[in-house]
Amino acid sequence: MSERLRGLARAKINLGLAVLGRRPDGYHDLASVFVRLALADALSVAFAGGPPTTDPAADLLEVVGRRPTEDPGQDLVLRAAALLRTEAGRPLPPLAFRLVKRIPVAAGLGGGSADAAAALALAGRAWGLVLGRAQRLELAARLGSDVPFFAAGLPAAWVEGRGERIESVPPPGDLGVLLVSPKAGLDTAAVFAAFDRLAAAEARSQPPRDAVPERAGRASGEAGAWSSTVGDLAAAMRDGNDLWPAAADLCPGLVELRERLERSLERPVLLSGSGPTLVALYPSGTAAAAAVRRVDAPDANVIATQAA
Ligand code: C5P
Secondary structure, eight states, rough: OSSSSEEEEEEEEEEEEEEEEEOOOOOEEEEEEEEEEEEEEEEEEESSOOOOOTTTTTTTEEEESSOSSSSEEEGGHHHHHHHHHHHHTTTTEEEEEEEOSSSSSSSOOOOOHHHHHHHHHHHHHHTOOOOOOHHHHHHHHHTTTTTHHHTOOOEEEEEETTTEEEEEEEOOOSSSEEEETTTTOOHHHHHHHHHHHHHHHHTTTSGGGGOOOOOOOIIIHSSSSSOOHHHHHHHHTTOOTHHHHHHHSTTTTHHHHHHHHHHHTTTTTTOOTTOEEEEEEEHHHHHHHGGGEEEETTEEEEEEEBBB
């Protein structure tokens, strides 16, 4: 490899997210429609120099656009490279990654997971390792619950289990996406812990099965096309994220921000993943971009993008 290898790590939104129950391993079984976005981090890699090694801490990462992780070894890019190196079980040249961050972090947009999937793919190419789909997804699942969706390389999917059961659904076509992402962010583990606390307080350990957003996932899979208009889709999904009460509990001002956005954008506003990113849907990326000026949210990143 004489040139840098480059890849895009695209973000996602969730259209509905049902929490079906807590598992013995502490994770939660989910059902959700994941839709990939054009918004992406840029990851590239070159050989760092130095002899081939089995040392899982041999690879380097430069990050542009956000503060580096306190312990660089915990960054998902380096964890992905270390995992692949260990799996290969033979000395491989040290890699130097460069990550340009554009996806807000701790936002419910899967940024870190997308980076991990991109790192797995680039490290594999750099080292000339060929992974089958099953092996790729298995390694991805070891890096994080959302990583298999990104490693599967699908524009849209019905996702179940902890995040490892992935079924392709047709992409939603032209779908503009306006993201309003409170800068404070939310820790995914804290949101799930708050979900458990709130569920216990309500003496209901599992939300009803009919909270599963079957409409977008199953219906589209069967019909071969998204049957809903953007407006119907947003209305159907608005209250389809079971993590909303937990995210609203942990993120001050989120309820008011959503109310304000729904008034100024004149459409339903959804929560993506564990939040706190709020999402409004449009018939095109251009329409989403035109709506940016209607958003008054000084403590949030406002980004117009589209399904991709
Ligand atoms: O898998 P990942 O490391 O991204 O998950 C972060 C945290 O979110 C987990 O430690 C867990 O607390 C929670 N989580 C969960 N159920 C999932 C995915 C994540 O409880 N399906």
